[in-house]
Amino acid sequence: MKKIINLQPHNGTRWLLALLPFLLLLLLYVAASNARLADNPGDKLLPAMGSFADAIQRMAFEPDKRSGDYLLWVDTGSSLIRLGLGVGISALAGLAFGILNGAIPFARAPLSPLVTFLSLIPPMAILPILFIIFGMDELAKVMLIIIGITPALIRDMQQRVLEIPAEQLIKAQTLGASSWQIILRVVLPQILPRLLASVRLALGSAWLFLIAAEAIASTDGLGYRIFLVRRYLAMDVILPYVIWITLLAFFIDYGLKKISQWSFPWFHSQTGDGGKS
Amino acid sequence: MSYIQIRNLWKEYADQVVLERINARVNKGDFITIVGASGCGKTTFLKMLLGTESPSRGAILLEDAPIPDEPSQQRGIVFQRYSVFPHLTVLKNVMLARELEHSPLLGKLFGSARRTAKQEALAMLEKVGLTAAIKKYPHELSGGMQQRLAIAQSLIRKPAILLLDEPFGALDPGIRADMHKLVLELWKQHQLTIFMITHDLKEGFLLGTRLWVFDKPRHDPQAPGAFGARITYDIPVGQSDRSLYQKIDQQLQVTQELTMEGNAA
Ligand SMILES: Nc1ncnc2c1ncn2[C@@H]1O[C@H](COP(=O)(O)OP(=O)(O)OP(=O)(O)O)[C@@H](O)[C@H]1O
Ligand SMILES: [Mg+2]
Numbered sequence: 001m002k003k004i005i006n007l008q009p010h011n012g013t014r015w016l017l018a019l020l021p022f023l024l025l026l027l028l029y030v031a032a033s034n035a036r037l038a039d040n041p042g043d044k045l046l047p048a049m050g051s052f053a054d055a056i057q058r059m060a061f062e063p064d065k066r067s068g069d070y071l072l073w074v075d076t077g078s079s080l081i082r083l084g085l086g087v088g089i090s091a092l093a094g095l096a097f098g099i100l101n102g103a104i105p106f107a108r109a110p111l112s113p114l115v116t117f118l119s120l121i122p123p124m125a126i127l128p129i130l131f132i133i134f135g136m137d138e139l140a141k142v143m144l145i146i147i148g149i150t151p152a153l154i155r156d157m158q159q160r161v162l163e164i165p166a167e168q169l170i171k172a173q174t175l176g177a178s179s180w181q182i183i184l185r186v187v188l189p190q191i192l193p194r195l196l197a198s199v200r201l202a203l204g205s206a207w208l209f210l211i212a213a214e215a216i217a218s219t220d221g222l223g224y225r226i227f228l229v230r231r232y233l234a235m236d237v238i239l240p241y242v243i244w245i246t247l248l249a250f251f252i253d254y255g256l257k258k259i260s261q262w263s264f265p266w267f268h269s270q271t272g273d274g275g276k277s
Numbered sequence: 278m279s280y281i282q283i284r285n286l287w288k289e290y291a292d293q294v295v296l297e298r299i300n301a302r303v304n305k306g307d308f309i310t311i312v313g314a315s316g317c318g319k320t321t322f323l324k325m326l327l328g329t330e331s332p333s334r335g336a337i338l339l340e341d342a343p344i345p346d347e348p349s350q351q352r353g354i355v356f357q358r359y360s361v362f363p364h365l366t367v368l369k370n371v372m373l374a375r376e377l378e379h380s381p382l383l384g385k386l387f388g389s390a391r392r393t394a395k396q397e398a399l400a401m402l403e404k405v406g407l408t409a410a411i412k413k414y415p416h417e418l419s420g421g422m423q424q425r426l427a428i429a430q431s432l433i434r435k436p437a438i439l440l441l442d443e444p445f446g447a448l449d450p451g452i453r454a455d456m457h458k459l460v461l462e463l464w465k466q467h468q469l470t471i472f473m474i475t476h477d478l479k480e481g482f483l484l485g486t487r488l489w490v491f492d493k494p495r496h497d498p499q500a501p502g503a504f505g506a507r508i509t510y511d512i513p514v515g516q517s518d519r520s521l522y523q524k525i526d527q528q529l530q531v532t533q534e535l536t537m538e539g540n541a542a
Pocket of ligand 1: 290295313314315316317318319320321322474
C-alpha cells in the first residue's frame with residue numbers, strides 16, 4: 001500500500017469525486033425543502049425544485065408584464081457591462097502604474113506610498129461620496145469597482161515587476177536596450193500573465209462591489225434584482241440568480257485561465273500550472 | 278597606453294573592506310581568468326567593470342576615460358544564472374539584441390530587416406550548437422544549453438569586453454571542456470577582452486592568457502572585515518608549473534578556512 005500522499009485518483013474517479021459534494025448538497029436541500037413544505041405548504045424559505053423551474057421560466061423565457069423585457073438577460077447584460085468596464089479599466093491602470101512604479105525609481109518614490117495609502121481606504125465607506133460626485137447612474141457603479149480593486153492591482157503589479165531578476169535588466173542594457181525598450185520587451189511581456197492571474201483573483205472583490213452598488217442604487221442588474229425580490233421573500237428567484245452569478249464568475253475565471261495558458265505557455269510551464277487546475 | 282587601467286581600487290560595504298589597493302593594466306585581447314576564495318570579492322570586482330557597482334576609492338579607466346557607471350553594449354555579461362529571457366524562444370533571445378539596435382521605438386523588426394537579423398542569429402546559434410533548439414523556451418533547455426544561449430546572446434551585439442561570472446560552475450566536466458573550447462574560439466574570432474571568474478583553479482591554469490588570484494594577504498581574526506582581498510598573483514598562463522599550482526591552491530584553502538572561521542565567530 002502506497003502512502004496516501006502518493007495516491008492519485010484517475011480521470012474518471014476524479015470527476016466522480018468532484019461531483020460528489022454537489023450531489024450531496026442537492027440531496028440535502030431537497031430533503032430539507034420537502035420536510036418544511038410537508039409542515040407548511042406556504043413556506044417560502046426552501047422552495048421546491050418545481051418553484052425554481054417556474055421562476056427561471058418566468059425570469060428568463062417570458063417577457064416581463066410591465067416592461068416587456070426578458071429580465072434575467074437584461075440584468076445579466078447590465079451587470080456584465082459594468083463588471084467588464086470596471087475590471088478592464090482597473091487592469092489597464094494596474095498594468096500602467098504597476099510597470100511605472102516597478103521599473104522607474106523616480107516614479108515609485110512619490111507614487112508607491114500614495115497607492116499604498118489609497119489601497120487601505122475601505123471602498124464601501126466612500127460609496128456615498130461616489131454617488132454624490134458621479135450621480136446615481138452607471139459611472140458611480142463602475143467607479144466603485146475601479147476604486148475597489150485598482151490600488152491592489154497596482155501594488156501587485158509593482159511587486160511583480162520588482163521581482164524580475166536584476167540580471168535580466170542588466171543583461172538587456174548590455175544588449176543596448178534603452179529604458180523604454182526594456183519596459184516594452186523585457187518587463188511588459190513578463191508581467192502580462194501575472195496581470196491575468198491578479199485579475200482572476202480581483203474578480204471576487206469586483207463582483208462584491210458590483211452587487212453592492214447595484215443593490216443600493218440601480219434600476220437593473222443582477223444585484224438589483226436579488227435585493228428587489230428580497231422584499232417578497234422570493235427565494236425561488238434569489239437562489240437561481242445566485243447560482244447564475246456563480247456560474248458567470250466561474251466561466252470568466254476559466255476563460256481568463258485558458259487565455260493565459262494559450263498566450264503565455266512559457267509562463268505556465270515555468271510555474272507548473274500548465275494542465276490540471 | 279593600456280586598454281583598461283585599474284588604479285588603487287577599493288571597495289567597502291559598511292565596515293567590511295572587500296577589495297583593497299587593486300592595481301592592474303589590461304591590454305586589448307587579454308583573456309583573464311580570476312580565481313579566489315568564496316566571498317573574497319570576485320563578483321564585486323566584475324560588477325565594477327560592468328558599472329552596476331561603483332568603487333569606494335580609486336578608479337577603473339577604459340581607454341583612459343572612467344568606465345561608464347551603467348551597463349552598456351560595450352561590455353557583455355554572462356551570469357551564473359538568470360542570463361536569458363524566459364519569455365522568448367532561443368532564436369528570439371538571440372535576435373533581441375539586433376531588434377533593440379535597429380528599432381528604438383518598438384524594439385521589434387519586420388520584413389527584410391527581420392529576416393537579416395534572423396539569419397545572423399541562426400549563424401550565431403550554429404556556432405554554439407543550438408540549431409536544433411531554436412524554437413524552445415529557456416526552461417526547456419539544460420543548464421549547459423542555457424549558458425551557451427547566454428553566450429550567443431551576448432556576442433551578437435559584438436561587445437569589446439566580455440564578463441563571465443562562473444558561467445560553467447553548474448555544468449559537469451565533459452560539457453565544461455566543450456564550453457572552454459567554444460569560449461576560446463569565440464575569443465579569437467571576435468578579438469574579445471575577457472574577464473572570467475571561476476572557482477576551479479585548474480580552469481584558470483588552462484584557459485586564456487592571464488590568471489589573477491584574488492586573496493587576502495593579511496587576516497585579523499578579531500575583525501574579519503578589516504582587510505580586503507588584493508591581486509596576489511598575476512601569472513601569464515602557460516608559463517606556470519605544477520608547484521605554483523599547488524602553492525596557490527594551498528593558500529586559497531587557508532583563506533577559505535580563515536573566512537569560514539571569521540564568519541562563524
Ligand atoms: N550589496 C552588498 N552589500 C553588502 N555586502 C556585500 C554586497 N555584495 C557583496 N557583499 C559582500 O562582499 C563580499 C564579496 O562578495 P562577492 O559576491 O564579490 O564574492 P565572490 O568572490 O564573488 O564569492 P563567490 O565565489 O562565492 O561568488 C562578501 O563578503 C559579501 O558578503
Ligand atoms: Mg561570485
